[in-house]
Amino acid sequence: DAGVIQSPRHEVTEMGQEVTLRCKPISGHNSLFWYRQTMMRGLELLIYFNNNVPIDDSGMPEDRFSAKMPNASFSTLKIQPSEPRDSAVYFCASSFPGGGNQPQHFGDGTRLSIL
């Protein structure tokens, strides 16, 4: 079975550029999550979707961040303009709905470096 697929695996770009991260969830999963991992704050939830609808975006740091889920098999996280402090590993995860009773399955992440 294919797991959660994220692309690109690595992204290096200059400050001010637009960055788009992509995620394909596991087929049949209704919930999709975007996380950011940093040394200082660990794994932080940025936003999550149920049935392609954003449910909680309280973790999105600021207006430079946006996320979309145009269909059940694809989501994007966009940063525009990017800043050096956005450098982190970004994970996408998916699950069946049901809270903690339904474990989330993570992709291998995108390591983002903003110079």
Add this chain to the structure above:
Amino acid sequence: DQQVKQNSPSLSVQEGRISILNCDYTNSMFDYFLWYKKYPAEGPTFLISISSIKDKNEDGRFTVFLNKSAKHLSLHIVPSQPGDSAVYFCAASAPNTDKLIFGTGTRLQVFP
């Protein structure tokens, strides 16, 4: 404020011995607790979970204990193996949300 805390950033254990990873939480409304394991350059993978109505859940070498009065849970790995060397994250969820709150992780190293 950190609702889920893992106060030990690292732990080193000899192969064959018990590894005990600890996690504290502040929100008494949490109803599920989960442990994830993460290898370098990979995403976290689900390991084991426990409902707040239980105090113990076991899966092979892995056992999670929950002490609700102390708002504390722990993951026991017996016996520890070198392949268990990874970062372990504790996570919690509250009712009526799919949101998980993660701790900052504990790096476990199992040496021969």
